[in-house]
Each structure stands twice: as C-alpha cells, then as structure tokens.
Amino acid sequence: MVLYGRLVTSTTAESPSTQLRFDVRDPATGAVVGRYPVHTEVDVAAAVARAREAGTWWAALGFAERARRLDRWRAEVTRGRDDLARIMRQEMGKPLSDAKLEIAMALEHLKWAARNAERVLGPKSVHASLLTINQSCRVEYRPYGVVGVIGPWNYPVFTPLGSISFALAAGNAVVFKPSEYTPGVGAWLAEAFARAVPESPVVQVITGDGATGAALCRSGVGKIGFTGSTATGKRVMAACAETLTPVLMECGGKDALVVDADADLAAAADAALWGGMSNAGQTCLGVERIYVHTDVYDEFLGRLVDLAREVHAGRGAAKIGPITMPKQLDVIRRHLEDAVLRGARVLLGGPDAIEGQFVQPTILADVPEDAAAVVEETFGPTLTVARVADMDEAVARVNASVYGLGATVFARRDGRAIADRIESGGVSINAFVAHATIPTLPLGGVRESGFGRVHGPDGLREFAYAKSTTRQLFSSPLALTTFTRSARVDAVVDRLVSVLHGRSG
Known part of the structure; x- marks a missing residue:
C-alpha cells in the first residue's frame, strides 16, 4: 500500500485476506488522496494475535522503559508534524494551523501519560482493618494485554491518542481502527511508532468501515476505547456485549x-x-x-x-x-x-x-x-x-x-x-x-454522551484492571474463616462490631 508516496507494510495488518480497497477523498476537492485495504475479520484476528504477543513484551518492559520509548515516539511525531498536519488537511479538510494545534495538544497528553503512569498505576500498600490486621495488603493496576481503539475523523490525532497514549503507558499493545475518512493519519502515527519502537508491533492499524470495527469488538481484545457518534457507539456496545468486552464510550454532545x-x-x-x-x-x-x-x-x-x-x-x-x-x-x-x-x-x-x-x-x-x-x-x-x-x-x-x-x-x-x-x-x-x-x-461525558474517561489519572486507570494481593503476616488470634471458629471468637467479634460500628457521630 502506498501512503503519500511511502510504502506502508509494517504497521497495518499484513496480507489482507481480500483485495478489496477503498478510496479516501479530499472533502474540499473530491480528489483521491489515498487507497487502503478493507480488513476482514480474519485480518483483524491476525492483528490481535500479533498484538497479544507484542503486548507481553511491552508489559514486561516496565514503566520506565515504556516511558523512554513513548518519549521517542513523541519526538518522531514532533519532527514529522508538518507532514502529519498535511495528511490531516487532505483527508478531513481542517486548516493546517488547526491541525498543528491539535497535534500540539495530543503531544501534551502523551508526555503526561508516559511520565505519570507508574505513579498512578504502580503497586501501593493499603491498610487492613482491625479484624484483618494480620494481613499485608497491596493494590496494583495490570494492563489488559491488547486494547482496541476505534477513532473518529474530526480530531484524528488528539482524540484517538487520548486512548492510545494512555493504553500504551499502562502496558497494553494497541490495535487501532481509524475512521475510514482518515486512515492515512492512523497509518502515519503507527509508522512513527514503529520507527521509535522497532522491536515489536506494539501498535498496529487496521482499516475499513463499520464491519472492520465490529470485527475488532468481537476479536477478544481486553477493552475497546471508542470515540464517535452516540448511534455508532450503541452498535459498538452491542458487538462488545457478545463477549463481555468492556468499553470506554466517548460519544456525541450538544x-x-x-x-x-x-x-x-x-x-x-x-x-x-x-x-x-x-x-x-x-x-x-x-x-x-x-x-x-x-x-x-x-x-x-x-x-x-x-x-x-x-x-x-x-x-x-x-x-x-x-x-x-x-x-x-x-x-x-x-x-x-x-x-x-x-x-x-x-x-x-x-x-x-x-x-x-x-x-x-x-x-x-x-x-x-x-x-x-x-x-x-x-x-x-x-x-x-x-x-x-x-x-x-x-x-x-x-x-x-x-x-x-x-x-x-x-x-x-x-x-x-x-x-x-x-x-x-x-x-x-x-x-x-x-x-x-x-x-x-479527566475527559468524558454522562447520559448519551457516554461513560468512562480519557486523560489524567482516570484515563490511565481506564486501560488497566485493579488487582488486589494480600499476604498473611501472622496467625490471627481471631480466626474467622474456618469451621473451627469457636463460640468465644464469635462473642469477641460481636463485641468488636458493637464498639466499631454501633455508635453514630
């Protein structure tokens, strides 16, 4: 596939099972500015399989090494911002100055996610209660493995990177389905990531229409981050419900x-x-x-x-x-x-x-x-x-x-x-x-504008699940979870409950 004079093969789904292609047209002139494959369910499944393997490597790097690579990606986008802005203008029509402003805002959020992921998601000790004082407690946030991102055309850099950047910082690989109106923007971002992180296909792009997006929803990814209209969001949720795939929904507004x-x-x-x-x-x-x-x-x-x-x-x-x-x-x-x-x-x-x-x-x-x-x-x-x-x-x-x-x-x-x-x-x-x-x-909506949040600490936690771990430090004098619990222990617990919870104010 040729993207604006460059051959793109390494960051989009490889060897599509169909030769069907679609044209992308400049909305201002109607001229064809790109041609991309319509990736099928088979293609999507293959991309997710590669991402799952890449995600294992990416997660094992740890927060600091991921941050270094995300910083390299940020530098690649910064150096290529003129080219990226030009593609944005050709595909969706926005003025170049607005396109570059959008890129600048996206870079701010990418930097924040890389620099703050460990503080927000890293393991933390928490206190036990009086009844469980013999337990050492820890909570951490683990990546889902592979996150699917379905992006919009109106802000084809800033909006999807609100999910992609934070999912990557949390330790996930990403399969990105850009809008069929702006696939070149998605391919450019993935190509820039591949230059910064050549070791493994951590970010991949699949292109196509709603059927391609539906295939991604059903592909077994750990979570879907969606941005688009409320009507499309409802269809995405219905597809994800078939496999209980959790979703982040950033939908329309008035x-x-x-x-x-x-x-x-x-x-x-x-x-x-x-x-x-x-x-x-x-x-x-x-x-x-x-x-x-x-x-x-x-x-x-x-x-x-x-x-x-x-x-x-x-x-x-x-x-x-x-x-x-x-x-x-x-x-x-x-x-x-x-x-x-x-x-x-x-x-x-x-x-x-x-x-x-x-x-x-x-x-x-x-x-x-x-x-x-x-x-x-x-x-x-x-x-x-x-x-x-x-x-x-x-x-x-x-x-x-x-x-x-x-x-x-x-x-x-x-x-x-x-x-x-x-x-x-x-x-x-x-x-x-x-x-x-x-x-x-955090950024997100309520009611028919969706649910979940991108940006900030809440945005990082959207792309990780909480895992709790306890370790018993010593045997409790009040053994509670055993069939050998005595009447004396029950009486002591009953008295403690009265003292701890029986008074108001």
Whole structure:
C-alpha cells in the first residue's frame, strides 16, 4: 500500500485476506488522496494475535522503559508534524494551523501519560482493618494485554491518542481502527511508532468501515476505547456485549455556552464563535447552543454576529474547512430548514449558506427548544442563541438535553455556582473547553454522551484492571474463616462490631 508516496507494510495488518480497497477523498476537492485495504475479520484476528504477543513484551518492559520509548515516539511525531498536519488537511479538510494545534495538544497528553503512569498505576500498600490486621495488603493496576481503539475523523490525532497514549503507558499493545475518512493519519502515527519502537508491533492499524470495527469488538481484545457518534457507539456496545468486552464510550454532545449578566461579553463572544465554528463545527465538545441573560442578550448577539461576519469557510487560507462527511450536509440542512419553518430568525448564514461541501457560519435566534437544531447534534458551523430571564432558566435548559459532554460558562461573580449545577462531564468557566486541554483532568461525558474517561489519572486507570494481593503476616488470634471458629471468637467479634460500628457521630 502506498501512503503519500511511502510504502506502508509494517504497521497495518499484513496480507489482507481480500483485495478489496477503498478510496479516501479530499472533502474540499473530491480528489483521491489515498487507497487502503478493507480488513476482514480474519485480518483483524491476525492483528490481535500479533498484538497479544507484542503486548507481553511491552508489559514486561516496565514503566520506565515504556516511558523512554513513548518519549521517542513523541519526538518522531514532533519532527514529522508538518507532514502529519498535511495528511490531516487532505483527508478531513481542517486548516493546517488547526491541525498543528491539535497535534500540539495530543503531544501534551502523551508526555503526561508516559511520565505519570507508574505513579498512578504502580503497586501501593493499603491498610487492613482491625479484624484483618494480620494481613499485608497491596493494590496494583495490570494492563489488559491488547486494547482496541476505534477513532473518529474530526480530531484524528488528539482524540484517538487520548486512548492510545494512555493504553500504551499502562502496558497494553494497541490495535487501532481509524475512521475510514482518515486512515492515512492512523497509518502515519503507527509508522512513527514503529520507527521509535522497532522491536515489536506494539501498535498496529487496521482499516475499513463499520464491519472492520465490529470485527475488532468481537476479536477478544481486553477493552475497546471508542470515540464517535452516540448511534455508532450503541452498535459498538452491542458487538462488545457478545463477549463481555468492556468499553470506554466517548460519544456525541450538544454542548452549551452560558452568558451571565456580568460576563465579559467580548471574551464570551470570541469563545462562542471559536467553540461553534472551529473545525467547521465538527467537534463533539463544540458549542451548539448559547443561553444569554436577558440584560446583555442584545449586546452579546451584536458582538457575536459582527465577529462571525469575518469568518468564512473555503479553501486555501480560509479559517473554516469543508464538512468532511457528505451525509452530514443533509443533517445540517434539515436542522436549519426546520428551525426557519418554526420561526427562527436567521442572523447570519442559514439554509442558503450550504455551498457544496462548505457551510458558511450560521447564527439563529428564537429557535424553539424542541427544534432539531436545539435537541439533536448538528455537527456543523451553526449556533442557536436564546434569551433567558436568569441563570436558573439557563441551567434548566442546558440540563434538558439528553447529552452531557461539556459546557462553558461566562460569568464574573457566580461562574463556579452556575458550573456546579450543570450536569456534564466537564465545565470550563470563562474559557472554552479548557478542561479538555489540561492533561491532569479527566475527559468524558454522562447520559448519551457516554461513560468512562480519557486523560489524567482516570484515563490511565481506564486501560488497566485493579488487582488486589494480600499476604498473611501472622496467625490471627481471631480466626474467622474456618469451621473451627469457636463460640468465644464469635462473642469477641460481636463485641468488636458493637464498639466499631454501633455508635453514630
């Protein structure tokens, strides 16, 4: 297989059992930019078998040696970031500057995982209770062996590396199934890893569509880390349920931005624009709904629309790229047309803003709360802005969604109090999505946005299972787990229970 002029054979599943291939097209031009094999169930099984053997070697290296190799991988990605960003642009359309920003954030998390895995996952002594004082206790976190990662196309480096980096740091081998829209990004990352760690195929890439992903779910891996739409996530869970394979689910969102009466309106408008329009709105954590206190509604709306008029979707130096998936255009069009039919005011853009694969920034006001543009994930450069009487109403509307991935609050005085009432996996105050960029903080959602966490200590523990070990230090004077236990021992235990647990306060 040729990837942008380079022959790739060592990091993708070898000798595919079928000659079927699929084309990858630049969404901005329609030009074919790559061709990849559709790996079958047989191919996936072979890749997992190789990964299982590689994982044994990788786990035996220990935390320090794995960290050294992960640092070498990080250096490879850093040196090749221009090439990687170019592939990202060709496959999914994002501007080069945004692609390089995504790479930079991914490198931060990779570094943190490598440097902190031993502290978080290494063996630790824990205290026994009074009744088991003769036991020495230890807990440690063991790798699953092989972790399957199913990645998205919208952030094809940052998002899957949130699982891949942490799974590797925990001691697992990884079989990575990138989106069929961005397989070249996945192949490039695996090729870079192979240069840094040539000893064994610890990271492998399989390519294909949903059937390939389903085969990975059924392949016997220790865990699946999935990022994608809620609908696809449900299918992944169903496939994993057949073998009780545990899953980490990072799914869709309908994130909101809340603006209180005392907010910095210039900063809030700037954050709302970036949060809603960057990456052409194709962001799970992107802002899709805005709720603004009535006292500042008109001023905020004016600032937002003025800023948005300077941002355009297109090729070349445009700040917004194309919509990557052609079928998503139908979703965006349906949401906009439905909102307009139901009385929404179009302040910028609108249904006519869809031009081929590009959607110009669109801002709608007075959209009914039960409209598709407010309820469903749009995944395009669109914003709905609503007036609220106070922050009680804003929080109620935010929490009415079936999703709960993230949120943003702009307020000078009550930001923390507002954020504490929002039901989501994370909230950033006076900055958009800051919690996703900080390596020490977990990232994930609630309700239909999924479960489990990437990043931070929680992210490391997602890719390891807790193992408890005890060692008896001396024979207990109160032998409890034996049929020779005497009535005297029962009486002493009963008295201890009364003393230890019978009093409140």
